[in-house]
Amino acid sequence: MSDLSEDIRQDHIRNFCIIAHIDHGKSTLADRIIEKTGLLTKREMQDQVLDNMDLERERGITIKAQTVRIIYNAEDGEEYVLNLIDTPGHVDFNYEVSRALAACDGAVLIVDASQGIEAQTLGNYYLAMEHDLEVIPVINKIDLPSAEPERVKQEIEDVIGLDCTDVPLISAKNGINIDQVLEAIVHRIPAPSGDRNKPLQCLIFDSLYDSYKGVIVFVRVFEGTVKKGTKIRFMATGAEEEVVEVGYFGPGQFIPCGELRAGMVGYITASIKNVRDTRVGDTVTDAERPCDKPLPGYRKVTPMVYCGLYPADGAKYPDLRDALEKLQLNDASLQYEPETSAALGFGFRCGFLGLLHLDVVQERLEREYGLDLVTTAPGVIYKVIKTDGSVMMLTNPSNMPDPSEIAEMQEPIVSAEIMVTKDYVGQIMTLCQERRGVYNGMEYIETNRALLKYDLPLNEIIYDFFDALKSRSRGYASFDYEFKDYEPSKLVKLDILVNREQVDALSFIVWAGSAEERGRKMCQKLKEEIPRQLFEIPIQAAIGSRIIARETVKALRKDVLAKCYGGDISRKKKLLEKQKEGKKRMRQIGNVEIPQKAFMSVLKLDDE
Amino acid sequence: MTSKEQRGIYIHIPFCAKKCVYCDFLSAPQPDAVIQSYFDALVREIRLTACEEEGYGPVSTVFFGGGTPGLVPAACITRVLAELRACFDIRKDAEITLETNPGLMDEEKLSAWRAAGINRLSMGAQSFDDRELKLLGRIHTAGQIREGFALARTAGFTNINIDLMEALPGQDLCSLQKNIEALLALSPEHVSVYSLILEDGTYLAEHLPEFPPLPDEDTERAMYWHSVRFLLAHGYRQYEISNFAKPGKACLHNASYWERREYLGLGLGASSLRRETRCTNTSDMSEYLSFTALPDIRRNVTHLTRQDAQAEFFYLGLRKKEGVSLEEFRDAFGSDARVIYGKVLEEHEKDGTLKERDGRIFLTERGLDVSNYILCDFLP
Numbered sequence: 001m002s003d004l005s006e007d008i009r010q011d012h013i014r015n016f017c018i019i020a021h022i023d024h025g026k027s028t029l030a031d032r033i034i035e036k037t038g039l040l041t042k043r044e045m046q047d048q049v050l051d052n053m054d055l056e057r058e059r060g061i062t063i064k065a066q067t068v069r070i071i072y073n074a075e076d077g078e079e080y081v082l083n084l085i086d087t088p089g090h091v092d093f094n095y096e097v098s099r100a101l102a103a104c105d106g107a108v109l110i111v112d113a114s115q116g117i118e119a120q121t122l123g124n125y126y127l128a129m130e131h132d133l134e135v136i137p138v139i140n141k142i143d144l145p146s147a148e149p150e151r152v153k154q155e156i157e158d159v160i161g162l163d164c165t166d167v168p169l170i171s172a173k174n175g176i177n178i179d180q181v182l183e184a185i186v187h188r189i190p191a192p193s194g195d196r197n198k199p200l201q202c203l204i205f206d207s208l209y210d211s212y213k214g215v216i217v218f219v220r221v222f223e224g225t226v227k228k229g230t231k232i233r234f235m236a237t238g239a240e241e242e243v244v245e246v247g248y249f250g251p252g253q254f255i256p257c258g259e260l261r262a263g264m265v266g267y268i269t270a271s272i273k274n275v276r277d278t279r280v281g282d283t284v285t286d287a288e289r290p291c292d293k294p295l296p297g298y299r300k301v302t303p304m305v306y307c308g309l310y311p312a313d314g315a316k317y318p319d320l321r322d323a324l325e326k327l328q329l330n331d332a333s334l335q336y337e338p339e340t341s342a343a344l345g346f347g348f349r350c351g352f353l354g355l356l357h358l359d360v361v362q363e364r365l366e367r368e369y370g371l372d373l374v375t376t377a378p379g380v381i382y383k384v385i386k387t388d389g390s391v392m393m394l395t396n397p398s399n400m401p402d403p404s405e406i407a408e409m410q411e412p413i414v415s416a417e418i419m420v421t422k423d424y425v426g427q428i429m430t431l432c433q434e435r436r437g438v439y440n441g442m443e444y445i446e447t448n449r450a451l452l453k454y455d456l457p458l459n460e461i462i463y464d465f466f467d468a469l470k471s472r473s474r475g476y477a478s479f480d481y482e483f484k485d486y487e488p489s490k491l492v493k494l495d496i497l498v499n500r501e502q503v504d505a506l507s508f509i510v511w512a513g514s515a516e517e518r519g520r521k522m523c524q525k526l527k528e529e530i531p532r533q534l535f536e537i538p539i540q541a542a543i544g545s546r547i548i549a550r551e552t553v554k555a556l557r558k559d560v561l562a563k564c565y566g567g568d569i570s571r572k573k574k575l576l577e578k579q580k581e582g583k584k585r586m587r588q589i590g591n592v593e594i595p596q597k598a599f600m601s602v603l604k605l606d607d608e
Numbered sequence: 609m610t611s612k613e614q615r616g617i618y619i620h621i622p623f624c625a626k627k628c629v630y631c632d633f634l635s636a637p638q639p640d641a642v643i644q645s646y647f648d649a650l651v652r653e654i655r656l657t658a659c660e661e662e663g664y665g666p667v668s669t670v671f672f673g674g675g676t677p678g679l680v681p682a683a684c685i686t687r688v689l690a691e692l693r694a695c696f697d698i699r700k701d702a703e704i705t706l707e708t709n710p711g712l713m714d715e716e717k718l719s720a721w722r723a724a725g726i727n728r729l730s731m732g733a734q735s736f737d738d739r740e741l742k743l744l745g746r747i748h749t750a751g752q753i754r755e756g757f758a759l760a761r762t763a764g765f766t767n768i769n770i771d772l773m774e775a776l777p778g779q780d781l782c783s784l785q786k787n788i789e790a791l792l793a794l795s796p797e798h799v800s801v802y803s804l805i806l807e808d809g810t811y812l813a814e815h816l817p818e819f820p821p822l823p824d825e826d827t828e829r830a831m832y833w834h835s836v837r838f839l840l841a842h843g844y845r846q847y848e849i850s851n852f853a854k855p856g857k858a859c860l861h862n863a864s865y866w867e868r869r870e871y872l873g874l875g876l877g878a879s880s881l882r883r884e885t886r887c888t889n890t891s892d893m894s895e896y897l898s899f900t901a902l903p904d905i906r907r908n909v910t911h912l913t914r915q916d917a918q919a920e921f922f923y924l925g926l927r928k929k930e931g932v933s934l935e936e937f938r939d940a941f942g943s944d945a946r947v948i949y950g951k952v953l954e955e956h957e958k959d960g961t962l963k964e965r966d967g968r969i970f971l972t973e974r975g976l977d978v979s980n981y982i983l984c985d986f987l988p
Contacts (some may be wrong), residue, residue, distance in 0.1 A: 200817050402889065443893050534959050535979065557825045558805075559978040560849065568879035568888060568926065576923060579984040591959075 008081050010263040011191040015083045015220065017100055019128060020110035021118035021478060023538060025140040029172040029181070030068075037070040048512045067218060067265065068204070068365075072187045075179075076580050079087075082185060083249075083265035085205065093353060094127075094482060095301050095335075096206070098208045099281045101127055103205040103220035103265065104295055106134035106189030108181060109162075112181070113139045113147035113169070117445060119419040119478035126565060136184045137162045143171040143358045159445050180460070192222075194262030195210045200224030200232070200286040202260075203295050206279045209329035215272035216254065220265050223291060226284070227259035231288040232270060234593055235294040239277040241270035242285045262299045262480060303351025304412070304483070305358055306395040306464055308376035308505060309365070312585065312596055316371060318347045323369035325350060327361060328501060334361055339396065343505040343589050344374055344599070349396050352378075355462050374587070374596045376505045380458045383410040397507040400493045403544070409491040412458040415440070416481040419451050424473040428452060431472055435460035437509065457511070466553060474518030494519055496526070497540040497547075501590040505599055516548050523551040529598040531582075532556040535594055616669040616864045617696070618921045619688060620648070620875030621677040622893070625709070629745040629815075630773075632807040632875040634891050642893070645878070649897050651691050653874050656902050658791045659873065661882070664695035667898050668761050669861035669871075670704045673752045676732075678708025682720030682753035689795075701867035702793065705730055705769075710896040711748030713756035717946035728859070729760055730769040730800075736790035737783060740776050743819065745811070750790065757794050767857060768786060769798035776804055777812075784831050785838075792842050797857040801835050803828055820982025829977055849976060866924045868917070898905045915988035918948060922969075925981040932968025945969070952985045 020026040049532050072080045086098040101107065107128045109470075111121055120360060122318070128135050137156050139149050153164040167182035172243035202219040209215050219226075226232065230243045247256040247566055248266040260266045311320045319337075328334050335351035352358040358378055365371045368463030381602050382394040385408040396401055416437075425442070432439070432454045440453035456465075461481070469477045496506035510518050526539045530553050541549040586593035623643055629740045638646075654668055658664070668691065672685065687708065692698055705728040706721060713731075721729075735741050736750040748756075753770075760768055770791055774784050782954055791799065806813050806822065811907060816822075823831065836846060844852040853864060865869055873880040877891035887909040890896055898906045912920070925932035937945040953969065956962040961975030961982050 461782070513956070534961065534974075534981070554983060556978050558829050559980045560976065567866070567871055567873055567881070568877070570879070570888065572923070573987075576980060576984040576987055579980055580987045583984065 008264070009193075010196075010261070011171050012078060013081045013083065013263050014106070014185050014189045014190055014514060015085065015104045015192055015263075015265055016106045016108060016122065016185055016189050017085045017087050017495055018106045018108045018110060019087060019101075019124035020140075021099075021112070021115075021120040021124070023109045024112040024115070024121070025172045027086075029108070029138070029140065029170070030086060032172050032175050033082075033084060034068060034070055035175070037072045038181060042078070045341065067249045069250065069265065072182055072186065075183060076186075080184075080186050082084060085265065088521065093357070095353075096280055096297070097124070098127055098131070098297065099133045099203070099205045101133060101283075102295070103203055104133055105187065105192055106305045107134065108174075108185065109135050109137050110140045111137060111152055111156060113141045113149050113152055114144055116148075116152045117159055118478040119417050119451075122159070122417065122419070122451070123443070127434055134189045135162060135170075136188055137180070138168045138170055140170055140172050140182075142169045143174050143176065155233035155446060162332075164354070164446055165173065192223070192263030194223045196223075196225045196261040198223040198262070199289050199291040200226055200230070200284070201291040201295060202226065202284040204234075204278055204280055204282045204284060207275050207332070209275055213254075213269045215269070215275050215329070215374060216251075217268045217270075217272070217278045217280050217284070218265075219260070219268055221260050221262050221297065225259050225261045225264050226268060231287040232268070232284050232401070233290060234277060234279075234284060235290075236282040236298055236300075237277050237383070239272070243268055243270050245269045249502075264518055275329055278330060299355070302353055303333065303335050304458060305352045305378045306349060307358060307378040308341060308344065308347050308396070309336075309354075309362070309375075310341065310344040310374040311351050311507075312372035312374055314345045320348065320365070320371055320373075323365050323371060324350070326369075327364060331361070333357070341398070341505045343425050343587055343594075344376070347374075349383075351395065372585075372596075374505075376599050377508050378462060379508060380412050380462060381480075381493065382412075382509060384507075385410070394509070397493055397509050398504045400509065408488050410486040411489045411491060413455050413484045413487050414458050414461065414481040415484045416454050416456050416461070416479065417451055418454065418469065418477055419445065419449060420473050420477040421449050422447075424476060425450050425452065427472040428469065428477055429466055429582050431465075435465060436513075456481070457489065458483070459509075459511070492543050494522070494548075495542045496522060497538075497542060498539075498589050498594060499529070499537045499592045500527070501592075502542075503504045503589050503594070515543060519543075520549040523549045526551055527551040527597055530592070530594055533590075533593060614788060614860065614864060614869050615665055616670040616671065616861050616869065616871035617667055617692060618861075618871055618873045618875075618878055618880075619670065619672045619677075620873065620889075621680060621877045622646075622953070623674055623675040624674065624676040625679055625712070625747050626745065626812070627860055629811040630804055632810050632886065633675065638893075643680055643684070645897050646868075646893075647687060649877055649899065649949055650688060652899070653905070654688070654691050654695055654901070656875060657872060660902060662694040664870075664882075665699075665871065667692075667696050667698045668702050669864060670702060671861040672706040672726075674707055676709050676712065677706050678712040679716070681725070683719045685721060685726070685937075686724040693725075703728055703767075705859065705861060707732060708756075709746075709748055710753040710756040711746075713759055715759055716741070717761055718765070722763050722941065723763070727765070728767040728769070728797075729765050730771065731756065731760075731796075732771045733791070734771060734773045734797070735776065736787045740779065740783070743777060744773075754794065768796045769797070769800060769859065769879070770794065770796045771800045772835075773802055773804050774831045775823045777822055779823060779831075780827070780835060784835065788835055788838055792839075798853050799839060799844060800850055800860060801832070801852070801854040803832060816857065833973070848929060849927050849979070863928070866927050868924060883916060886910050886912065889982070892982070894943055913988070918945075919986045922949065922986040926969070926971050926979070928982060929970065931968045933936075934964075934967050934969065949986060956982050956985070 012103035018029055019028045030348050047265045067085045072082050074080055082451045085100050086101055087097045134295055139152050143150050144216050149169050156162050157164050168177050196229055201223040202221045204217055204219055206213055206218040207399050227246055228243055232243055245256050246266055281298035285291045311317050324336050333353050336348040339349040340346050384392040384394050384406055387407045418428055435456055437456045440455055443451045444565045445451055450522040469479055490512040491509050492512045494508055494515055495502050495509050523539045523541050533556055536555045537553040539551045540547050586595050622635045624637050706726045706728050707730045710731050710733055733753045738749050773793055779958055808889055839852045846852050847858045870882050876896045877889055879888045887906050889907045890907055935947050961972055962969055963972050
């Protein structure tokens, strides 16, 4: 086996990541670095090499971390191995980010030369500091006419306290000063420590399922050596397997090598069938010569948001189950369990890290597996403390116990940081207040910009908070949050009755104070979504037996095409086919047909 | 004659003097030279079709539709009919209809049509209000409708249809009533009442704000039912959603569409149903004018599956006031409609849109209003 890794000196390895606020150019810089190091020709370079899922490319967000090993010939004449560990770029995936950071020794922090520090710049920086990473600030997009590198330098020094004397001023897009970034990585980020002879200790920072190799575990080796044949143990799950292959990450491919030693980043395969055995953050050790204790920081990822996923065509239930199974192979944070709904039939209650994660899964199911889905309104997990003292984690509104059995309800609260220019502080404070936010203080980053701190119920931000934030600040606000705790709250279950029949899939849990308004808006929205049918259809919102809002869908008055085109019936047929197709996409509730998208309409209640 | 034996021929004449604002039919003004070569191509198609369809007939109905067949020189019509007679077995008592604009009817043309064998006229009157006619872009006036009608009677036409449109821009029930009264004063044998439909791409659809407002759905339905009641009270029978006739004067050709009898469509964009196969001619004029063999112009040739045919039986047949016969369904398909469409029939009998009486299933008045909503359920 021709194997570069055999000759690699530990002090010539640099393990680093790139962190940035969204859109500050993380993926573009990664592309340029890979290009510079010459492992890929320009022709081979796809834009944004690291984001290889279609969806990621379309959305411009890194969802699944990708990692690549590159060789850099530095100005000092030495050859260095750089392991670039890409990190997910969305707050939904914060835990994955933290594990990716834990695998690094340093981080390149990109700041946009026009926009300066944003909420996620700070969030990511603090995360990097928690992991004792050497942080190299870089100012990107200096080619833009609106760039103000001097101001941004000052801001980084003042707010973050990083020395910006030699800060690389770059344009990742145009490949300007990328060498300076590479030199800084080599000279400022420390080489990994660790002893190849000690008991094995590897951190799992990602994994993916491959139909040939089984689960491929991405690891950073902190101590010891792992190679083919090593019997490894996953310390959190206790699973043990024999290593089939180890290797490193070529651009877009896995390259086997002889062994992975302390300080190296690479992958392990061991005919593991399920990613659930290989949890991100877990420690891999040698089963025959285990290390004393696992690496710190592991926790089981728990979904924050739940919703029901149903096949539009009930017969496709087994297909949906298979598709979820396959997706879960690659996405340990996706959870699901079967449920049934009177309105929607057989489906699954699924747990996600956040709304983006939900969107991504839903789109992948539809796109990659050709499924047509009905999604119920996403909700957070409520804690119900019953009068008998037992505690229930409520993921489905339909399972809410009778109010007489409930002693207290609690909802998840997040700590949020919002960065905004001073002109919009008032607007954003109003928004947070509307969303039941509790003010936790404000700091001025510089004279023009403020960092607002609020505790907000997760329930209030999962739907459209980000959009509202953007629209009320003309795009100038940025936002970051993390889970804080559960707090008592006055919550009620809002039921929707269509033609006097309760539609379980439309029930949701809401803060008592906004129940009436939500109920009213929900009825209005459903009135728009439900097409006129043969009879009048009342739509009602109720809390328990109390009706709090009502709308009426008038009966269908006219639906007739009388014209005839000289015996050409094709038009008539097309019209009827279209109509039939429309009916198929409806759900029969009692004798009312409800279009699938109505079940998602609760999401859009705040559209003006 | 029994319905099984009835066969029809449809001739499409895609020419008009001027496109009306609401029209999306395959029709346009064309220079005389195009019209002349069109009839050459049409005769070619008739001859080739007669060879291909040897033994088609006897033909009970011929229908010249458009466009405005009344626009072209009467000699062209004479030529086509002579050609049809030479190539097909056209029954002596065949119903032979020609559509015309009321403004194009003069003594000379009428007698030529008579002589050629046209025995039924269909006049596209649309309205008897000159303001409405102008708004629609029609080329005729209310006066011309009356004159044309009288001339046709004089020429010996004893079977005349008048088309009326309702739900016109700015129309209300009173102005519609005046139109119906004016129409009834002529006492035609047959009346077609169509609601104006806003079709994409028409002048009306693209310049809607320049027109008086269209009546809303409720008004449109009120207009429809008002005209139905009024015509019934004046001795007309409604035999189809939009068609009314004095006893014995229902249009046989039209009915053949709803009864799925065979018809050959000849001319630009014309449609045929033959041996459970539907096809439509090209709608590209230059393609049509230069064709040499039938496959050059036949488009969308679709063989109907048994399921397609059963669906058509219902969604076409239910346009007839008397609905469809369960026995005919059994005769045609060898199975019971109640078995094949049990759930659909039951559901709509329950919701009051379909009814069975004397072995026939028909749309109720409520069902007629929302017929598409019902009919789509019969599709496979």
